[in-house]
Amino acid sequence: MxxxxxxxxxxxxxxxxxxxxxxxxxxxxxxxxxxxxxxxxxxxxxxxxxxxxxxxxxxxxxxxxxxxxxxxxxxxxxxxxxxxxxxxxxxxxxxxxxxxxxxxxxxxxxxxxxxxxxxxxxxxxxxxxxxxxxxxxxxxxxxxxxxxxxxxxxxxxxxxxxxxxxxxxxxxxxxxxxxxxxxxxxxxxxxxxxxxxxxxxxxxxxxxxxxxxxxxxxxxxxxSAAPLRVATWLGLGGIVLSTVLAVAGLVAWIRGDVVPGWTSMIVAVGFLGALQLLCLGLLGEYVARIFTTLQARPAFVVAYDSASEADLCKL
Structure with a gap:
């Protein structure tokens, strides 16, 4: 040694x-x-x-x-x-x-x-x-x-x-x-x-x-599990924002100030959709690592070691 x-x-x-x-x-x-x-x-x-x-x-x-x-x-x-x-x-x-x-x-x-x-x-x-x-x-x-x-x-x-x-x-x-x-x-x-x-x-x-x-x-x-926590906080923030938008929309409807249009809806749907994709992507990184671990495949495969006489005999 x-x-x-x-x-x-x-x-x-x-x-x-x-x-x-x-x-x-x-x-x-x-x-x-x-x-x-x-x-x-x-x-x-x-x-x-x-x-x-x-x-x-x-x-x-x-x-x-x-x-x-x-x-x-x-x-x-x-x-x-x-x-x-x-x-x-x-x-x-x-x-x-x-x-x-x-x-x-x-x-x-x-x-x-x-x-x-x-x-x-x-x-x-x-x-x-x-x-x-x-x-x-x-x-x-x-x-x-x-x-x-x-x-x-x-x-x-x-x-x-x-x-x-x-x-x-x-x-x-x-x-x-x-x-x-x-x-x-x-x-x-x-x-x-x-x-x-x-x-x-x-x-x-x-x-x-x-x-x-x-x-x-x-x-x-x-x-670190920090990305998962980030996804959680982003999700909570999206829920809070959506709730505020819903309340604002309800108040506008009661006052009769509703303007026909779809811009606000598209923005809200796009924002929430992007948020969901981000969270799914972060979760996917962890799921992929769980999947790799369960496969238990070796990270490397040795083809030859000069210290091994068995390998030398094969050459």
């Missing part, structure tokens, strides 16, 4: 992989502890599997796990956590925006302070675009307000976990995990290491706006 496992989700990263290996290997060798680097190929469609195999032949500590299809960043991370064997597990992206040199600081802090979690916190995000910084700030404000202040601000998926934390996370029946919220939810002793976020070393971001919106939706729906 290695002292340290570094989990690296990878998707279509043929250009940055050699740079990542060149930079992180001296860092890990310099720690003078037993380690493995667990690269989880999330169904890449470029030459990523070939590059990983080439690197593995030159780097004995590199282990590759290949998923049968693209399952998403969080599920690829989950696959790595389920198969990580180290006493401490560090998760890091391959794009080198999070510096591998910080891993040593995380490990020393965890050992000296007896911590189960060490978050990597981005103290400086000046290399990100203004849109990225703005949307990220909005996301963290929203999550801290809904989930709680225990969620570290500007802490992504660059973190160190003890074996206790990893076992607790892998035991959870989560089908759509959001680890930046699940880890603080555990309430384990934790600390922070700050760093400056760098620009991407090569290639293009694999986290476009659509995936960011999906992550925010999973974060809100998966950790």
């Amino acid at each position: 290695p002292r340290l496992t570094v989990v690296v989700p990878v998707y279509n990263e043929q250009d940055v992989l050699p740079l990542f290996a060149e930079r992180i290997r001296p860092v890990l060798d310099g720690l003078h502890v037993s380690y493995e680097v667990l690269a989880v190929d999330d169904g890449s469609r470029d030459a990523t599997p070939v590059v990983l195999e080439s690197l593995r032949r030159q780097w004995p500590q590199l282990r590759t796990v290949r998923l049968r299809s693209n399952s998403g960043h969080q599920n690829a991370l989950a696959a790595g956590l389920h198969r990580a064997g180290g006493e401490y597990v560090v998760s890091i992206d391959v794009d080198l925006q999070d510096p591998p040199e910080v891993i040593g600081d995380m490990l020393r802090l965890a050992e000296s302070a007896n911590l189960d979690v060490v978050h990597g916190v981005r103290a400086d995000r000046s290399t990100d675009t203004p849109f990225k910084r703005g949307t990220a700030g909005l996301y963290y404000r929203l999550i801290r307000r809904i989930v709680g202040t225990e969620v570290p601000h500007n802490a992504g998926d660059f973190r160190l976990l003890s074996r206790t934390a990893v076992d607790a996370l892998t035991a959870l029946p989560e089908h759509q995990p959001v680890y930046r919220l699940l880890v603080p939810w555990l309430g384990l002793p934790s600390g922070e290491i700050t760093y400056t976020r760098a620009v991407r070393a090569a290639g293009q971001s694999k986290y476009p706006l659509a995936k960011m919106i999906r992550l925010a939706l999973d974060s809100v729906v998966g950790f």
Whole structure:
């Protein structure tokens, strides 16, 4: 069992992989502890599997796990956590925006302070675009307000976990995990290491706006019933407004001030119809998650693990 496992989700990263290996290997060798680097190929469609195999032949500590299809960043991370064997597990992206040199600081802090979690916190995000910084700030404000202040601000998926934390996370029946919220939810002793976020070393971001919106939706729906309560309050507000309109219409009819027309009716019906659709949509998000949980389908399927002799014999 290695002292340290570094989990690296990878998707279509043929250009940055050699740079990542060149930079992180001296860092890990310099720690003078037993380690493995667990690269989880999330169904890449470029030459990523070939590059990983080439690197593995030159780097004995590199282990590759290949998923049968693209399952998403969080599920690829989950696959790595389920198969990580180290006493401490560090998760890091391959794009080198999070510096591998910080891993040593995380490990020393965890050992000296007896911590189960060490978050990597981005103290400086000046290399990100203004849109990225703005949307990220909005996301963290929203999550801290809904989930709680225990969620570290500007802490992504660059973190160190003890074996206790990893076992607790892998035991959870989560089908759509959001680890930046699940880890603080555990309430384990934790600390922070700050760093400056760098620009991407090569290639293009694999986290476009659509995936960011999906992550925010999973974060809100998966950790809070607030949308359901919003739907309830909107429904109550619609009922109150409709009652006021009905009373106003009755008074106008008694006074004889009724003007023939259909504008007010169309506005009221349209407003109430939109309100009902919104509430049904919010309820549908929760029902969909219940349906997914009842199906009990795996969030990812491993096709190959270089540490498995059985898989090696099949190739």
